[in-house]
Amino acid sequence: MTGQPRLAVALGDGGDPALARRLAASLSLPLLSQPGDDLELLLLVDAAGPALRPLGPGASGPVRCRFDDAALRHRRRGGHNEAIGRALAVGRTPGARIIDGTGGFARDAFVLADLGAEVTVCERQPVLAALLAEALAAAAGADDPWLREVAGRLQLVAADVRTLPAETLAAADALYLDPMFPLGGKRAASGKAMTVLQYLLDDDETSAGGLVEWALAQPVRRVVVKRPRRAPPLGGRRPSHSLPGRAVRFDVYPNPDHDKTQRE
Ligand SMILES: C[S@@+](CC[C@H](N)C(=O)[O-])C[C@H]1O[C@@H](n2cnc3c(N)ncnc32)[C@H](O)[C@@H]1O
Structure with a gap:
């Protein structure tokens, strides 16, 4: 689009x-x-x-941004085996601080918060950011104590991740990116939600490649990028290792200079 x-x-x-x-x-x-x-x-x-x-012929039904749906509860049951949590080392650090630089419907961010991480979710598309704000407010006021607790670990920043202060990035344990996959690729099969995002976004592999270049230059301990399982690494940057998910993989880029940079 x-x-x-x-x-x-x-x-x-x-x-x-x-x-x-x-x-x-x-x-x-x-x-x-x-x-x-x-x-x-x-x-x-x-x-x-x-x-x-x-709207229009063949259009899919409505897509909602909410954290109390059956799919997220189902994901929760398998949650502690989620490759995303392992890629971001969420289990290893209690209260790990994660920056999700590509919020979308914040489903990944919610899974990470459910695993115990404190997640800053950045979303630059204003309509999506508004939907996320509504979903977070609804979850924060929900009857379900689990939903309220997990929502309490999510903080929305309705802006481009590249505008975050350097101190925020330096304090994070990991920066997570899930840029749009190419149109017609695996993402097309990944459901209504991503199809709807394609109406709102102009993002392509080139802009996503630029985002990963930016991320790898930040003073953050580790960068993790979600990719279609068989796609080349984003921006041609080889990860140190990858963890396979169901239809995707998580490319991990540790930053060996992080602690050194902090001491300088
Ligand atoms: C594929 S979606 C992410 C889906 C998300 N992981 C989820 O679980 O719902 C990518 C999102 O990243 C956002 N995005 C892309 N580049 C961004 C940037 N530089 N800063 C903030 N948001 C960005 C897009 O607007 C889009 O909503």
Whole structure:
């Protein structure tokens, strides 16, 4: 998807009108009662909260950003075997501080927080950042104590990860990147959520390669990059090792100079 998607906010059945107005105002989007033919994507506010709903023939159903869904609870059951946790060495350091530089729907960040990490989640796309803020607020006020506790370990920064202060990066145990996979690649098979992201994002392998170059130059202990299982390493940078996940792998780049840099 290139250029800005044609996007508007709409109020659906049982939706909170104040939330719809707030999202429309903060994102400078029109609030429509009837979606027109010229739209590609709706930010729909219905009884279940906000959702992104692609429009047009063959479009998928709505995608929600929320942390109380069955898929995340299912992932939780296998959680302590998750390759992502091992790649980021989350289990080894109690309260490990992770920066997730590519927040998206923060599903990976949530898994890391569930494993005990304190996660700073950066998301630069304003619509996604707004959905994440709503999802975090809902989880923080949920009845379920587990959800509240995990949400309490997630902190959202609605900005480009490259704007984080150097001290924040230096204090982190690891920086995690999950840039969009190439269109039509493995990511296409990875579900509705990533398909919807493609409406909103212009990211490509070149910009993702630039992001990894930036990450590897930061004063952070370790960088981990999620890749499709058979894809070449991002930016042609060979990792020290990789951990296979189900359909993906995690490329690990330790920074041997980190502690030295801190002492200088
Ligand atoms: C593939 S998605 C990440 C999915 C995420 N791991 C999850 O579990 O839901 C990539 C996200 O990174 C964001 N992104 C890409 N480059 C970024 C940057 N430099 N700073 C902050 N966010 C960025 C994009 O806007 C997009 O939402």
